[in-house]
Amino acid sequence: MRDPRQVAVVGVTGYSGFELARILLRHPAIQSSVYYLRETHGAQCLGQLFPHLRGSADAPLRPLSLDAITSSAAGTAFLATPHEASAELAPQLLAAGLRVVDLSGAFRFRSADTFTSWYQLPAPDAATLSQAAYGIPELYAEQIKSAPLVANPGCYATSVILALRPLAAFLWIAPGSSVVCDCKSGASGAGKELRRDLQFVELDENFKAYNLFSHRHTPEILEHTGIPESQLTFSTHLLPLARGILSTIYVTLDQPRTADSIEALYRSFYAGRRMIRLWRAGSLPELQHVAHTNFCDIGFALDPSGRRLILVSCLDNLGKGAAGQAVQNFNHMLGLEEHTALQ
Ligand SMILES: NC(=O)c1ccc[n+]([C@@H]2O[C@H](COP(=O)([O-])OP(=O)(O)OC[C@H]3O[C@@H](n4cnc5c(N)ncnc54)[C@H](OP(=O)(O)O)[C@@H]3O)[C@@H](O)[C@H]2O)c1
Numbered sequence: 636m637r638d639p640r641q642v643a644v645v646g647v648t649g650y651s652g653f654e655l656a657r658i659l660l661r662h663p664a665i666q667s668s669v670y671y672l673r674e675t676h677g678a679q680c681l682g683q684l685f686p687h688l689r690g691s692a693d694a695p696l697r698p699l700s701l702d703a704i705t706s707s708a709a710g711t712a713f714l715a716t717p718h719e720a721s722a723e724l725a726p727q728l729l730a731a732g733l734r735v736v737d738l739s740g741a742f743r744f745r746s747a748d749t750f751t752s753w754y755q756l757p758a759p760d761a762a763t764l765s766q767a768a769y770g771i772p773e774l775y776a777e778q779i780k781s782a783p784l785v786a787n788p789g790c791y792a793t794s795v796i797l798a799l800r801p802l803a804a805f806l807w808i809a810p811g812s813s814v815v816c817d818c819k820s821g822a823s824g825a826g827k828e829l830r831r832d833l834q835f836v837e838l839d840e841n842f843k844a845y846n847l848f849s850h851r852h853t854p855e856i857l858e859h860t861g862i863p864e865s866q867l868t869f870s871t872h873l874l875p876l877a878r879g880i881l882s883t884i885y886v887t888l889d890q891p892r893t894a895d896s897i898e899a900l901y902r903s904f905y906a907g908r909r910m911i912r913l914w915r916a917g918s919l920p921e922l923q924h925v926a927h928t929n930f931c932d933i934g935f936a937l938d939p940s941g942r943r944l945i946l947v948s949c950l951d952n953l954g955k956g957a958a959g960q961a962v963q964n965f966n967h968m969l970g971l972e973e974h975t976a977l978q
Contacts, residue, residue: 637732639710639969640666645699645724646715647681648672650823651738654958655715656681660691662962662976664969669707671699705731711968713961714738717826718756725784726763734968735784736961740851742767742786749854769859770964772973773908774800779967787964790956791818791871792855794882797911797931798948799860801904802886808862809942812887815868816856821876821922824952838875846871878953879922884946891941901933909974910955910963920949927951929959929977 642659646652647670659668660681670681678684681694697703704712705728712728714721714737721739728735744750747758768782769775771793779785788796795816802808819842822833831837850871857864894916905911914920914934925932931950937943950956955963959977966975 637710638666638708639734640664641709642668643704643709643712644668644670649715650827651953651957652715654953655713655961658958658962658976660694664971664975668694670694670696671704672696673699701727709733711965718754722759726760729763729766729783736787736964737784738787738957738961740789742784743769743788743855745858753851753854770960771796772963772967773797773905773911776967779964785964787961789852789855790824790880790952792852793956793960794880794931794948794950795856796859798882798884798933798946801901803860803862805900807889809887809889813868814862814866815885816882817870818880818882819872819874820880820952821874821878823878841875842872844870844872878951879926880950880952880956881922882948886944888942888944893941894937897935897937919947922949925949925951929954929963931955
């Protein structure tokens with residue numbers, strides 16, 4: 636008999652997997668969490684591998700094997716793994732009756748073709764894709780509650796979609812106008828693999844754009860804002876910081892609006908959604924306000940014409956952009972308060 640409160644985690648040695656472990660270890664509804672590693676380095680429990688968790692983490696480590704997970708009583712699996720690994724593991728875990736929260740991009744798209752053309756990787760299993768809900772709970776809570784598989788969104792995509800969705804839903808964006816999403820991320824967004832461009836000497840005191848017109852989060856933004864590709868410009872930059880995403884988004888409104896009406900639109904759209912913190916007109920969120928949290932903070936400024944709007948959306952790429960949102964999704968899957976174990 637599977638118990639959804641017994642969880643299996645793959646990828647704890649990665650940046651988002653470690654963040655996930657820190658949250659799961661303080662989650663009051665979790666009965667047990669077991670961490671499956673490709674290489675345990677002789678460690679028996681998390682605290683032995685991560686000195687930061689000593690005293691709070693005797694959660695067991697196990698060598699990664701599908702059989703070990705499926706023969707346990709775990710009812711939920713978290714995959715904080717690369718796209719290819721998730722694409723392979725998720726269908727087998729689902730077939731064994733687990734529910735899966737996948738942090739990779741493998742199951743984020745309605746069509747497998749979107750994944751293959753943007754990721755240049757083999758198509759994910761179509762039957763698995765059809766079981767996936769897109770994991771932004773502020774938008775898709777109903778689907779997430781019952782989905783066998785939740786595809787946790789990309790970090791940049793989360794910050795942009797949450798900022799634009801109220802305007803897009805109420806058709807407040809001028810038809811045919813350009814929407815520019817100018818986004819910056821800390822270096823943990825790229826994961827822990829060694830890369831020359833992510834070394835300290837390359838990053839420190841530097842700031843640069845990358846993957847222009849080719850960033851993999853583009854199709855998520857298109858699908859979940861409904862903004863046509865010809866109108867959307869999405870640029871990504873690397874900040875000399877460990878964590879955080881700040882998106883500055885330039886929009887032309889359909890007609891002159893007041894700051895009060897914009898704020899009211901966002902407040903009613905996100906009413907009761909405590910992970911979205913809205914800022915008063917003209918006061919803007921900063922990365923330091925969201926670091927190590929699961930909040931997405933959204934602020935804006937409006938020019939005197941009432942038509943040129945600049946939104947600023949901030950989150951922690953490992954929090955609301957990855958592990959925090961994964962737990963928020965898990966909370967919905969179990970019918971818990973969505974902010975359980977999150978802050
Ligand atoms: N970093 C972010 O801000 C962020 C945000 C949103 C989503 N994501 C997504 O979350 C996933 C993890 O990202 P990350 O940045 O945490 O990556 P990461 O730091 O590179 O860690 C990857 C993890 O996956 C494990 N792994 C690698 N290949 C594997 C395989 N074939 N089978 C099983 N485990 C494998 C690694 O274990 P080893 O120690 O054995 O290598 C490591 O624990 C990715 O799909 C990424 O796109 C990341």
